[in-house]
Amino acid sequence: MAIHPGRHQFGTDTGRITLRTFRDGLAASAGHDLTIDAVRWTGELVVEQDLAPSALTVTIDLGALVVRDGTGGIKPLSDRDKREIAVSARKVLGADRHPQATFTATGFEPDASGTGGTITGTLALAGKSGPQRLAVSQPEPGHYRATTTIRQTGYGIKPYSAFLGSLRVADAVEVEADIDLSADADQGQGS
Numbered sequence: 630m631a632i633h634p635g636r637h638q639f640g641t642d643t644g645r646i647t648l649r650t651f652r653d654g655l656a657a658s659a660g661h662d663l664t665i666d667a668v669r670w671t672g673e674l675v676v677e678q679d680l681a682p683s684a685l686t687v688t689i690d691l692g693a694l695v696v697r698d699g700t701g702g703i704k705p706l707s708d709r710d711k712r713e714i715a716v717s718a719r720k721v722l723g724a725d726r727h728p729q730a731t732f733t734a735t736g737f738e739p740d741a742s743g744t745g746g747t748i749t750g751t752l753a754l755a756g757k758s759g760p761q762r763l764a765v766s767q768p769e770p771g772h773y774r775a776t777t778t779i780r781q782t783g784y785g786i787k788p789y790s791a792f793l794g795s796l797r798v799a800d801a802v803e804v805e806a807d808i809d810l811s812a813d814a815d816q817g818q819g820s
Contacts, residue, residue, distance in 0.1 A: 634678045637810055640671040644808035656796040661699030661706060669693035685734035691724040721789050723755050730754045732761060754784040771811025777804050
């Protein structure tokens with residue numbers, strides 16, 4: 630179903646936000662590339678009568694990051710390892726002082742196919758704000774995927790490191806959001 634005009638609320642019940650971190654440094658083989666889910670977040674998309682998006686805001690609770698998987702490394706991650714990594718991630722992000730990350734769109738540019746495009750906006754993270762671009766695709770009607778890469782140092786975040794810096798998390802973190810607005814469009818909600 631095509632999306633309809635109005636306000637569309639979405640969150641963990643209709644989508645998923647995933648962060649992917651990568652290991653770096655001389656001892657990188659000892660670490661893990663991580664898949665982390667944001668398990669508490671909300672969003673709102675406003676669509677005008679001409680079906681053009683006019684506003685988008687997404688807020689992520691940084692205290693609710695869950696490590697789902699870790700690949701590579703000397704040994705597999707245990708559940709305890711995953712919990713400890715999540716605690717470390719909250720510390721690195723300063724979630725006690727800045728508990729949320731917020732993306733607010735400032736522009737929408739559709740691609741030539743009409744099934745995707747670019748969303749530009751401002752990301753507020755760890756007490757700093759900066760420009761961020763999302764590449765958006767529509768794998769099927771009502772389903773949207775947005776991807777971006779966030780450089781931690783661009784927001785004043787010092788990436789996690791251990792063993793005197795010989796094992797560290799790479800500065801670039803890949804972020805992917807998969808949103809299903811098809812039920813909203815089918816039910817005529819969100820107006």
